[in-house]
Amino acid sequence: MTIVYVLLGTIFGFVLSRSGAADYDYIQGMFLFERFQLYGIIGTAVALTAPGLWLIKRRGLTLAGRPIKIELKAMHRGNVLGGLLFGIGWSIAGMCPGPILVNIGEGKVYALAALAGALVGAGAFGVFYPALQAPLHMPPLKVGPGEG
Amino acid sequence: MPLILHDLPPIHWAIAGAGIAAVTLALMLLASRRLGLSTGFEDVCSLVLSQPYFRRSAVTDGRGWRLPLLAGLLIGGFVSAATGGGWSPTWALGMLDQTLALGPLGKLAWMFVGGLFIGFGTRLAGGCTSGHGIFGLSNFELPSLITTVSFMAGGILTTQILYRLVLHP
Numbered sequence: 001m002t003i004v005y006v007l008l009g010t011i012f013g014f015v016l017s018r019s020g021a022a023d024y025d026y027i028q029g030m031f032l033f034e035r036f037q038l039y040g041i042i043g044t045a046v047a048l049t050a051p052g053l054w055l056i057k058r059r060g061l062t063l064a065g066r067p068i069k070i071e072l073k074a075m076h077r078g079n080v081l082g083g084l085l086f087g088i089g090w091s092i093a094g095m096c097p098g099p100i101l102v103n104i105g106e107g108k109v110y111a112l113a114a115l116a117g118a119l120v121g122a123g124a125f126g127v128f129y130p131a132l133q134a135p136l137h138m139p140p141l142k143v144g145p146g147e148g
Numbered sequence: 149m150p151l152i153l154h155d156l157p158p159i160h161w162a163i164a165g166a167g168i169a170a171v172t173l174a175l176m177l178l179a180s181r182r183l184g185l186s187t188g189f190e191d192v193c194s195l196v197l198s199q200p201y202f203r204r205s206a207v208t209d210g211r212g213w214r215l216p217l218l219a220g221l222l223i224g225g226f227v228s229a230a231t232g233g234g235w236s237p238t239w240a241l242g243m244l245d246q247t248l249a250l251g252p253l254g255k256l257a258w259m260f261v262g263g264l265f266i267g268f269g270t271r272l273a274g275g276c277t278s279g280h281g282i283f284g285l286s287n288f289e290l291p292s293l294i295t296t297v298s299f300m301a302g303g304i305l306t307t308q309i310l311y312r313l314v315l316h317p
Contacts, residue, residue, distance in 0.1 A: 001213070006220040008217060010223045012217075013221035013224020013227075013228070014225075015164050015168060015171075017153065018159050023158075024242045024243065027307075039161075040164075044165020044169070048165065049286035062178060064178075071182060072289055073291045075290060075291035083273045085272060086270045086272075087305070090299060091304075091307045091310065092265060093258075098221055098276075101222050104222060106225040106228060110241065114262055114266070117261060118264070119193060119267060120267060126202050129200075
């Protein structure tokens with residue numbers, strides 16, 4: 001299966017790279033309301049994923065016959081606050097998480113710094129989670145057995 | 149408008165959107181995997197950090213498929229550059245070059261700061277453009293709608309301030 005995930009990621013990355021979704025100017029053009037491209041991409045992706053997802057959930061099984069299980073995202077104050085912070089970062093870097101990797105793959109050297117920043121940011125969040133959890137009404141941690 | 153990458157013409161948005169939908173649905177139909185890229189930052193962190201947050205089952209159960217997917221994104225970018233005019237390291241940064249014209253060190257600092265916001269923000273919000281914006285909206289999840297509106301607002305506000313008020317090209 002690992003190779004399938006690599007392949008799907010490669011297709012995803014190629015599409016992001018060639019469509020403008022991993023392009024600094026197209027991201028700014030979206031936020032400036034000067035370019036429709038990114039709105040078209042995200043809109044089309046949602047418009048096609050929604051009915052497909054509905055069908056897959058109705059089927060209830062993967063192709064291999066295992067049950068479909070979708071873990072829903074939690075609702076808490078972090079949705080708004082974190083969303084705002086992420087939006088600021090998306091604007092500054094001109095990349096969201098996937099395109100950071102795509103830009104590195106393309107050879108854009110500065111994207112390495114965006115990745116380093118993102119890892120430090122995510123790491124800091126995890127370290128401070130116990131302190132942030134209560135005030136932001138986030139769910140308590142579900143720690144899995146052993147592995148980590 | 150051409151892409152920064154080799155001045156290539158971008159593919160049509162409808163084709164790109166369909167491609168993203170196809171990958172999202174394939175992950176679900178093949179293995180019941182919920183698309184979400186920013187969780188991959190946690191997967192990488194979990195390799196070196198041992199706080200309880202990085203020992204959640206969402207992380208430990210997910211890195212086996214998410215890390216290969218992220219590796220694919222790197223390869224996809226590489227293939228795109230290699231087949232679209234050749235791969236070579238570049239510092240080109242479009243509009244920012246025409247306005248701020250930062251040197252390499254300045255660009256690294258700029259991007260690192262952006263990355264901090266992205267890493268901390270996406271984890272606080274519980275997802276990014278893919279997990280909330282594509283998958284969550286497609287699955288009609290309210291937290292995803294709230295988050296998507298919030299990150300679009302944050303991005304619009306920042307870019308409008310930056311390019312209409314501060315840099316004013």
